[in-house]
Amino acid sequence: MNGDVACAEGAIAAGCRFFAGYPITPATEVAEHMAVRLPYLGGMHIQMEDEIASMAAILGASWAGQKAMTSTSGPGFSLMMENLGLGIVTETPCVVVNVQRAGPSTGLPTLVAQGDMMQARWGSHGHYEIIALVPSSPQEAFDYTIRAFNLSEKYRVPVLLMTDEVVGHMMEKVTIPPKSAIRLVSRRKPRGAKARHQPFSADASHIPPMATAGDGYFMHITGLTHDSRGYPGMDAPTQKEMVERLVAKIRTHAEEIMDVEEYLLEDARVVLVSYGVSVRSSLKAMFEARDRGMKVGLLKLNTVWPFPERRVRELATTMDALITVEINLGQIALEVERSAAGRAATDLVGHAGGTIIEPGAILEAIEARCLNV
Amino acid sequence: MKSVHPYDELLRTDRIPHIWCPGCGIGTAFSSMLAAIKESALPLEDFAVVSGIGCTGRVAGYLKLDSFHTTHGRALPFATGLKLGNPRLNVVTFSGDGDLFAIGGNHFIHAARRNIDLAVFCVNNFNYGMTGGQVAPTTPYGAKTATTPMGNDEWPFNLPLLAYAVGAVYVARWTTLHVRRLTDAIREVFDRRGFRFIEILAPCPTAYGRRNRMKAPLDVLKYFEARVRVRHDADPAEAQIDLESPIVVGKFVDRKRPTFLDLWSKRYAPDEDEEVHVA
């Protein structure tokens, strides 16, 4: 199956029974597959009037107790930023899939890019932390969609699945494990007297339990800055407490959330840093470089946000150079550069989008570093 | 003597007094809804009230029910998700004219077209109160606002006509002077199913009244008193509001049409005669 369908199947396996979306290339297949599958699973697919409404609808459905998802591509992702912020501040679990295509604006609707990585990090206004996963194959699209739901339920945060046109449309074999082998996480429910429930009162984990609308908690949920009761508090101390907790909720669990894979790093002098479809080009380049005797390895980012800063810093202290491979003109490369903080050289192999990164271009960059050191 | 206001049980009294100005009609529209909720005797835990942004949007924050204060204009799609996510909920949207019809206009027409089972109450005070009184899609031609200081050169929406045209099954308009009829209408709306809409004309003395020779809160109600004509089953096309003609209020539409969930369950869960419950 292709990556879009694998993503939809992953959502279903994760227990998602509500999908709201709006047609957009190259993400439409996710919605179409949900439209075929969900009604027969007791779930629901609805095509909304736009992506703003799609994002709003999944937040509503999540408060109604559903695991909910939407999928889109760049232009729709831009429209979702408004209610993504609402999801963050109201701590609403849900999954947003962005099958990236080349922008800005309408750009290249049918062609690949990885240009929305910083938008994923900072696209909605205000300061927040987010979780973003990046699959590099249909199998990973399936697996990571399940993980995206688990993380969103656990941390009460919208989780982004930053896939791309090539992974979305690529046909590959996907193994769907038996139900018993899939570990699912559901949001923690409040306990104790309903009348005393405070919807945003958290323990040391910083993650408040979440009640469902209709359960008699009579909760108030607002996009305004609010205190633990959910009441608006229009002052700097309330703002500080709320935003710092939202940030701490992710930062203090960053090590559990982050997922990287490492290839041939033991003896490497140069490391490629890549994610999503660009990992495939990077692997090819790495093996070719190895064949030619160059000591190169790969750090594959399965989660891009939160960024695995500590690991990159460690690598920077032992490696000569870090080469970021991505289909944009330097986004995650900036994070790599920041984390390396001058301890190693940092390069970018990237372009403006429309096609994948040619392994040859990566090979050249590796050669340039290996011959210089 | 220690006495308790009868609506206090539905209010977050620790947040009262509310932010609305003296004489603001939002409070009256709100208390009509509370009266109707009490009279309806429907289970309180089944209510979910969704608001957008603006003065009226703050209603959600004072209600001791499940209440959601969402983003500007997006109350309806959020409410759609809530309702479809749990069809048992009695989902109410309570928001302002700017929120529902300017920034949220697209969502309104689609939620009504789909006939999502929602009760929608729109407080129309003819302007954007929260931001200081700018022109709204409901500001009458010629009226003065902060952004039309010499008078408005746009034509306003006729909300009952719009709601009727896009498929609402119940359409009424009342003012905050007609509190009893408004309360009855809200209660009637709670008995119906489908996309139900009540426009509530309300004074905004501070931002709108002040610029339009109705400085005191009472001036606006006096204006309604002088101008309003109650006509049931009137043609919604006659509901246009301008600065000269009478303002038609009453119930315009009360019809039946299968809701989105009715049609959905007919197709996908034909064996159940009840609404389909998701998951």
Next chain:
Amino acid sequence: MEGVKFWRKPLDWEMIQVTRGRVHIFEDRCKGCGYCIAYCPRDVLSFTDRFNRKGYHVPSALKEEECVNCHFCEIICPDFAIYSEEIPQPKEIEL
């Protein structure tokens, strides 16, 4: 208040016993808009020289005995600052 009636009058109004009511005013919540005074069908309420802590002119039930517990002030008040309740009547006055 002449002309429009904002409170429906039951058809059997003359026949049934007139309910008597009592209004309660929460002066601290009042913002002095005067709606309750202007639209009370029995003119129970008036402004006097009373002001609340925030300086709003608050109503007083000067003709308290006129209240028929119609709840009009209760619903029209935008500030949940007033309500009426029934004063139970002894059986024998019933017609």
